[in-house]
Amino acid sequence: MTTLTRRGWKLATPMWFPLLCVAVTVLASVPVGVLLDSGIGIGWYWLVASPLSAIVSGWYFTRRPTQMPDLRGLAVLFTGMGLLIAVGLIAWLYRGAWSLVAPWLVVGIGLAALAVGMRSLATAVVGGTAIASALVVAIVDPAHGYSWLALIIGLVAAVAAATEMLRIEPGTGHG
Numbered sequence: 001m002t003t004l005t006r007r008g009w010k011l012a013t014p015m016w017f018p019l020l021c022v023a024v025t026v027l028a029s030v031p032v033g034v035l036l037d038s039g040i041g042i043g044w045y046w047l048v049a050s051p052l053s054a055i056v057s058g059w060y061f062t063r064r065p066t067q068m069p070d071l072r073g074l075a076v077l078f079t080g081m082g083l084l085i086a087v088g089l090i091a092w093l094y095r096g097a098w099s100l101v102a103p104w105l106v107v108g109i110g111l112a113a114l115a116v117g118m119r120s121l122a123t124a125v126v127g128g129t130a131i132a133s134a135l136v137v138a139i140v141d142p143a144h145g146y147s148w149l150a151l152i153i154g155l156v157a158a159v160a161a162a163t164e165m166l167r168i169e170p171g172t173g174h175g
Helices: 002-012 016-035 038-063 070-093 102-118 121-140 145-166
Strands: none
Touching: 016 038, 016 121, 016 145, 038 070, 070 102, 102 121, 102 145, 121 145
């Protein structure tokens, strides 16, 4: 029974690939922001990178040999779509004092929700890091706040992806 439970949890947490997508897109946004004049350039970068990352992650989930149950799969799908739409709307429409960190707070909350649906501690850590870093940057207001946020969240996502990859059973391509 213990072996079946362990295998069930491993099969339920295929988050290495989406976390790797998060790490790559977030870390790539730092030089893009510097090269393309942070405000406008970052907006255009995320307008392209967010949907692309979501599509690639969706492709990964559909190609897995073991699929999630319908109800949980739908919950994860709607959470991901809501996350994508909410971040896009906030980033493009909100211009208040928290405009730099508001999208990161939404990302953190969305990743936390996905972590519950996917039973992924690594994803929960990335979500918690996004929320905590955004709050610290909002309060402290350091120079290059966006770069700090992207570097911290991107590096944590990369470590989380590596941790999830270590759980993959050799020869199977999945946990």
